[in-house]
Amino acid sequence: xxxxxxxxxxxxxALRDYTLVYETYGTLNAARDNAVLxxxxxxxxxxxxxTYDGQPKSEGWWDNLVGxxxxxxxxxxxxxxxxxxxxxxxxxxxxxxDPSTDQPxxxxxxxxxxxxxxxxxxxxxxxxxITQLAAVLGGSLGGMQALSWSLRHPDRLRHCIAVATAPxxxxxxxxxxxxxxxxxxxxxxxxxxxxxAYGTVPKRGLRVARMIGHITYLSDDSMEAKFGRxxxxxxxxxxxxxxxxxxxxxxxxxxxxxxxxxDANTYLLITRALDYFDPAGEHGGDLTAAxxxxxxxxxxxxxxxxxxxxPARSREIVKALLDNHLSVSYAEIDAPHGHDAFLxxxxxxxxxxxxxxxxxxAEVRA
Amino acid sequence: xxxxxxxELIADLVPPGSRVLDxxxxxxxxxxxxxxxxxxxxxxxxxxxxxxxxxxxRGVDVIQLNLEDGLAIFEDQSFxxxxxxxxxxxxxxxxxxxxxxxxxxxxxxxxxxxxxxxPNRLQxxxxxxxxxxxxPYQWYDTPNIRVGTFKDFEVLAGKNGLRVREAFGIQGGxxxxxxxxxxxxxxxxxxxxx
Numbered sequence: 001x002x003x004x005x006x007x008x009x010x011x012x013x014a015l016r017d018y019t020l021v022y023e024t025y026g027t028l029n030a031a032r033d034n035a036v037l038x039x040x041x042x043x044x045x046x047x048x049x050x051t052y053d054g055q056p057k058s059e060g061w062w063d064n065l066v067g068x069x070x071x072x073x074x075x076x077x078x079x080x081x082x083x084x085x086x087x088x089x090x091x092x093x094x095x096x097x098d099p100s101t102d103q104p105x106x107x108x109x110x111x112x113x114x115x116x117x118x119x120x121x122x123x124x125x126x127x128x129x130i131t132q133l134a135a136v137l138g139g140s141l142g143g144m145q146a147l148s149w150s151l152r153h154p155d156r157l158r159h160c161i162a163v164a165t166a167p168x169x170x171x172x173x174x175x176x177x178x179x180x181x182x183x184x185x186x187x188x189x190x191x192x193x194x195x196x197a198y199g200t201v202p203k204r205g206l207r208v209a210r211m212i213g214h215i216t217y218l219s220d221d222s223m224e225a226k227f228g229r230x231x232x233x234x235x236x237x238x239x240x241x242x243x244x245x246x247x248x249x250x251x252x253x254x255x256x257x258x259x260x261x262x263d264a265n266t267y268l269l270i271t272r273a274l275d276y277f278d279p280a281g282e283h284g285g286d287l288t289a290a291x292x293x294x295x296x297x298x299x300x301x302x303x304x305x306x307x308x309x310x311p312a313r314s315r316e317i318v319k320a321l322l323d324n325h326l327s328v329s330y331a332e333i334d335a336p337h338g339h340d341a342f343l344x345x346x347x348x349x350x351x352x353x354x355x356x357x358x359x360x361x362a363e364v365r366a
Numbered sequence: 367x368x369x370x371x372x373x374e375l376i377a378d379l380v381p382p383g384s385r386v387l388d389x390x391x392x393x394x395x396x397x398x399x400x401x402x403x404x405x406x407x408x409x410x411x412x413x414x415x416x417x418x419x420x421x422x423x424r425g426v427d428v429i430q431l432n433l434e435d436g437l438a439i440f441e442d443q444s445f446x447x448x449x450x451x452x453x454x455x456x457x458x459x460x461x462x463x464x465x466x467x468x469x470x471x472x473x474x475x476x477x478x479x480x481x482x483x484x485p486n487r488l489q490x491x492x493x494x495x496x497x498x499x500x501x502p503y504q505w506y507d508t509p510n511i512r513v514g515t516f517k518d519f520e521v522l523a524g525k526n527g528l529r530v531r532e533a534f535g536i537q538g539g540x541x542x543x544x545x546x547x548x549x550x551x552x553x554x555x556x557x558x559x560x
Contacts, residue, residue, distance in 0.1 A: 348419070
């Protein structure tokens, strides 16, 4: 969907003449009140669920949760996935041509924030004729967008479902992002962000960025259970640069895969959006004051072994909602998988969301 | 505290329209009852996954927390009523939880099995730990790690400067106001900070 009118950004800049790609699942009802927006995190896209014709392996990134008969049941809800601006899956992003220079944006793509994404999503929903969403659902960075929806457009959603998320990044979180960014920026193939003109891809930087990220998505226990100290070979090879441990092999594989499809400038932009998200910031650090404008009902979920966005971070949000006398439920799922748990199909987690969405369906008579 | 009659007797202590916090809310039965019959709002606190799901099924807001970790996320006097029904006896730090209940709620309501109910006394007199309908466990597998009596609670409330506004026993779905320490298997107290 193309937008001719510029999108004003939090930075003061504007995104002009932009396109957002989106997918929908299910049917919008006559009352137009059964829509659920699913917000994506760092490396995902508008392709939330289902497969493309003739591509059986093209499942959407949250296919285990979204679909007919699944916890977010697309026979009841009209589900919308939107690729955020600045991303690299079809919406206007840094690899696309800047209309003011006729060159790819590259490093000149404006810095976008969670709030900017939410505003861009809201505009797309305007076009679809959806004034109020039954729910906004997101995990991790997607959860931040769901929270931001409750603050920027408090009357446009009935329910906010925020999973494995945080009210802002800790210094440790920002530190991991910075290591990833430095890996990309210092890759000689990055060329200050204008590598498209050079016909290069800063794959080395992207690989390291993804490896770092991946470590933070897994728990110590799950990594131990999956890889332990297992070796690729029979015994130590007494090398310093070859792959010897299974975990090394896994991380390199993940890094390679990622560097084949992900845009380096997008990685920088999205990690920066994560760094900047801080709704309490405009209220002197008072999260309770920040949520004073929220009106919707909330469901928060965290996972006990998630050390990237730990349960304590979700409890901060719960407290702010309680202080404002808002309707909030919170589940702390005792899952071993770390941050990644939000994408897996833990039965307690999915049973809870299934019930929650069943309640919402009853509310909007979907 | 799953007996329907007991729940109604305790619900009668909650003023209509109250903002309620139910510590150890189980399946959310009481909160749903208070919402449906007394226009109350509020939240349950529960640790068990199945109970959290059951609360969601009832449409009751539930927050999954371990009560042993305290009530730090709740501000002072932020609820009209804090309920703690058949929960106190499972907690290691019973006295602190009682103090927290009185800190967070303008009114606290607790219930617990009264160990001094006469059949328990008989079994103790016979030399065995009591096993009854309200205390169905053996001494070695009971989750009731704090076993107190109606009278014991009066002492603990006094020690913590709590003013008992109402106190009665429940036996067989009826309120017991005469010799509750002897004649009731469940003790109920409503109190505030005086």
